[in-house]
Structures are given as C-alpha cells and as structure tokens.
Amino acid sequence: MFSVKLSVLHIFIILWRYYTSTGQICFVHPRKFLVTVSEWTRSIGRRKTKVRMPEIQLGAHTVRSHGVKVARTHMHDWIILLLLIVIEVILNVIEPFHRFVGEDMMTDLKYPMKDNTVPFWAVPMLAIMLPLFVILVYYFIRKDVYDLHHAILGLLFSVLITGVITDAIKDAVGRPRPDFFWRCFPDGKGVFDPVTKDVMCTGIKSVIKEGHKSFPSGHTSWSFAGLGFLALYLSGKIRVFDRQGHVAKLCIIFLPLLIAALVGISRVDDYWHHWQDVFAGGLLGLTVSSFCYLQFFPAPYEVDGWGPHAYFQMLAESRNVNQSNGLNVQQAELESVYVDSQHCRELSRVNTHDSSPILEGTNGRMGY
Incomplete structure (x- = not known):
C-alpha cells in the first residue's frame, strides 16, 4: 500500500493533462500512477522550499564568499x-582667501589663543574609527558582507564629502577666527596699512593661514558626518522606529549625536570658532551623512530599514531565479507525464491487438 498525501485538485490536473494530450483517459496500473503522482508532489514540495530559501540567512554572505564580487x-x-x-589634500595646501580685517573689527577677534580640547588627531578617531568599530562588530555577529561593504563605503563618502565641502568653503570665505588678533600680532602690537587700514600681520605664516579658516567648523562637520552616520546606522539595526515605544533605543541613538555636539561646543569654548561656524558645520555634517546613508540603506523607519538596498536586491534576484527554475522543472515533469501517457496508450493497443481480434475489428470500423 502506498500512502500519498495529494489534494483532489492535483489529481484532477494530472488526469486532465492525460486526457487533453491523448484524447482519452489512459488506464495505467494503480501502483505506477501512485508512484508518478507521489514523485510529482515531492518535486513540488522541493520547488516550494527552493523558492523560500532566499530569506535572512546568518553567515550566508561573508567577505570570503562574496567580498570580491561586491567590491x-x-x-x-x-x-x-x-x-x-586627493582633493582634500589640495584644499588644505592652498592659501585661503585673506578677508579684509580693519582695526575696528579686531574688537571681536581678540580672544586668547588656547590649545584644542579635542585635538586634530582625535577627530578621525571619533568620526571614522568609532563608527567603523561598530560596523565591524555587527559584521562579526551578522556575517553580511553587503552590510559591511556598504556601511564602510557610506561612512567614508559621508566624511570625505563633508571634508571637501568644508575645506572648500573655508578657503573661499576666509573668515578670521576669534583669536585672529594674537595669531596676526603675537607681540600684541597691531600694525595696519596706512591707506587701506587692513591688517599687516607679523606672526608665523602657517598660524596666520590657519586663522583665516573659521567658517565652517571642520571639527564639527567631520564629527557630525561620521557620528551622524553612525546614529542612522544604529537606528536601523536596533529598529528604533518599530512603534514599540522603547525610549532606551533613542538614548543609544542620541549618544553619538551628543558626542558630536560636545566636540562643536569645545570649538567655541577654545575660541577657535564662532558659534555660527559650529552651527553651520553641524548642519552640513548631518545633511551629508543623511544623503550618504540613504544612498545605501533604506530609511530607518521603513520595514526593511535594518539592511542595505543591495542585500534586498540580491534576495529578489535569487527568488526570481528560483521561481524560474521551478517553472522549468514543472514543465519538464508535465512533458514526462505526457510521454508516459503516450507509452501507456501504445502498450494498450498492442495488448488489445494480441488478445482480442474482435476489438481490433471494432476499432477499425470506428476509425481509430
């Protein structure tokens, strides 16, 4: 006895295929029919399994298996x-615009020179290395090279585009820093052109050059570009906008933004920037980081906000390929059923010819 789980609809489809292809119902041996039907139903189950395969699979797309292809x-x-x-290096080498600075303007530019609370080397650590560390930790947990590659690419684009825009504006505007007087006149004695009344600086050339790069704040723009990208990245991974009301998730997201804001505040406290410089730098960094993040990832509030666009495109392509292969296999099986039915009909004719001449004559008169 064969126990086959088959719906009435599937049996009807098979019998109808037999009838439309042969013109008659082919009476095959019950055992052979059940075996054929059983194999067909199992193949359907396998195809359904294949179609469902392109789901979220941990460790399925690693650097070793897909890294070169993605890169x-x-x-x-x-x-x-x-x-x-290269452009960033060039912008830091060229001389910025030397804006006119009169004696009456020096009133707001006599703040004392101070060391940086956040040194220059710390900015790449906060804007690049810290987000990169979080991205790598997520990769070792998730094993998704698509997320790793696109997160790193988006982060670097965010920081570098922000840096190029920031330094280009710095060189073009040439706004003096709040401590410009002491950069220009280290001895405290101001010297001005007798005709134009413009400053005639006597300080170190490199220090004076840096004094003309106040707007916008590079520390602030870089910090918000990198840490703003990190905030968006984390908001998608921990699904902040899942409508569950977990305020603790928001605290995690606000932490990188708070660090970036404190970096900006330190620039005002150190008298390296005016508050307008910091505000513009923060706005610039957040804007660029948002564009760069959305270029590679869906918005964090979307259902698929946890993964990159390329990952879901890959899943869709795999699903379409599997569905196409399933249809091809189904067509081949139907053709096999048709061939079996033809063979069955031929065997039936031979058996009838050998066993019953009367039936042969009857069939001949009926035109078969």
Missing part, C-alpha cells in the same frame, strides 16, 4: 573616494 561592483565608487582624498 568589484562598486569599483568606481572606491576610485571616487581616492579622488576625494
């Missing part, structure tokens, strides 16, 4: 990153 796909993006680095 090659975005090779032009990495080339653009290298060009941005």
Whole structure:
C-alpha cells in the first residue's frame, strides 16, 4: 500500500493533462500512477522550499564568499573616494582667501589663543574609527558582507564629502577666527596699512593661514558626518522606529549625536570658532551623512530599514531565479507525464491487438 498525501485538485490536473494530450483517459496500473503522482508532489514540495530559501540567512554572505564580487561592483565608487582624498589634500595646501580685517573689527577677534580640547588627531578617531568599530562588530555577529561593504563605503563618502565641502568653503570665505588678533600680532602690537587700514600681520605664516579658516567648523562637520552616520546606522539595526515605544533605543541613538555636539561646543569654548561656524558645520555634517546613508540603506523607519538596498536586491534576484527554475522543472515533469501517457496508450493497443481480434475489428470500423 502506498500512502500519498495529494489534494483532489492535483489529481484532477494530472488526469486532465492525460486526457487533453491523448484524447482519452489512459488506464495505467494503480501502483505506477501512485508512484508518478507521489514523485510529482515531492518535486513540488522541493520547488516550494527552493523558492523560500532566499530569506535572512546568518553567515550566508561573508567577505570570503562574496567580498570580491561586491567590491568589484562598486569599483568606481572606491576610485571616487581616492579622488576625494586627493582633493582634500589640495584644499588644505592652498592659501585661503585673506578677508579684509580693519582695526575696528579686531574688537571681536581678540580672544586668547588656547590649545584644542579635542585635538586634530582625535577627530578621525571619533568620526571614522568609532563608527567603523561598530560596523565591524555587527559584521562579526551578522556575517553580511553587503552590510559591511556598504556601511564602510557610506561612512567614508559621508566624511570625505563633508571634508571637501568644508575645506572648500573655508578657503573661499576666509573668515578670521576669534583669536585672529594674537595669531596676526603675537607681540600684541597691531600694525595696519596706512591707506587701506587692513591688517599687516607679523606672526608665523602657517598660524596666520590657519586663522583665516573659521567658517565652517571642520571639527564639527567631520564629527557630525561620521557620528551622524553612525546614529542612522544604529537606528536601523536596533529598529528604533518599530512603534514599540522603547525610549532606551533613542538614548543609544542620541549618544553619538551628543558626542558630536560636545566636540562643536569645545570649538567655541577654545575660541577657535564662532558659534555660527559650529552651527553651520553641524548642519552640513548631518545633511551629508543623511544623503550618504540613504544612498545605501533604506530609511530607518521603513520595514526593511535594518539592511542595505543591495542585500534586498540580491534576495529578489535569487527568488526570481528560483521561481524560474521551478517553472522549468514543472514543465519538464508535465512533458514526462505526457510521454508516459503516450507509452501507456501504445502498450494498450498492442495488448488489445494480441488478445482480442474482435476489438481490433471494432476499432477499425470506428476509425481509430
């Protein structure tokens, strides 16, 4: 006895296929029919399993298995990153615009020179290395090279685009820093042109050059570019906007933004920037980081906000391929059923011819 779980609809489809292909119902041996039906239903189950396979799979897409493929796909993006680095270096080398600074303007530019509370080397650590560390930790947990690659690419684009825009504006505007007087006149004695009344600085050239780069704040823009990207990245991963009302998730998201804000405040406290410089730098960094994040990831409030666009595109393509393969297999099985039915009909004719001449004559008169 064969126990086969088959719906009435599937049996009807098979019998109808037999009838439409042969013109008659082929009476095959029950055992053979049940075996054929059983194999067909099992193949359907296998195809359904294959269609459902492209789901969220931990460890399915690692650096070793898909890293080279993903990197090659975005090779032009990495080339653009290298060009941005070259542009950033050039912008730091060229001389900024020397804005006119009269004697009456020095009143707001006589703040004392102080050391940086947040040194220059600490900015890349906060804006790049800290988000990169979080991204790598998530990769070791998730094992998703798509997320790793696009997060790193988005982070670097966010920081470098922000840096290029910031330094380009710095060089073009040439706004003096709040401590410009002491940069220009280290001895405290102001010297001005007798005709134009412009400053005639006597200080160190490199210090004076840096004194013309107040707007916007580079520390602030870089910090908000990197830490703002990190905040968006974390908001998608921990699903802050899942409508569950977990305020603790918001505290995690606000922490990188708070660090970036404190960096900006330190620039005002150190008299390296005016408050307008810090405000503009923070706004610039957040804007660029948002654009760069949305270029690679869905918005954090969306259902699929936890993963990159490329990952879901890959799943969709895999699902379409599996569905196409399933349809091809189903067509091949139907053709196999048709061939079996033809073979069955031929065997039936041979058996009738050998066993019953009367039936042969009857069939001949009926035109078969």
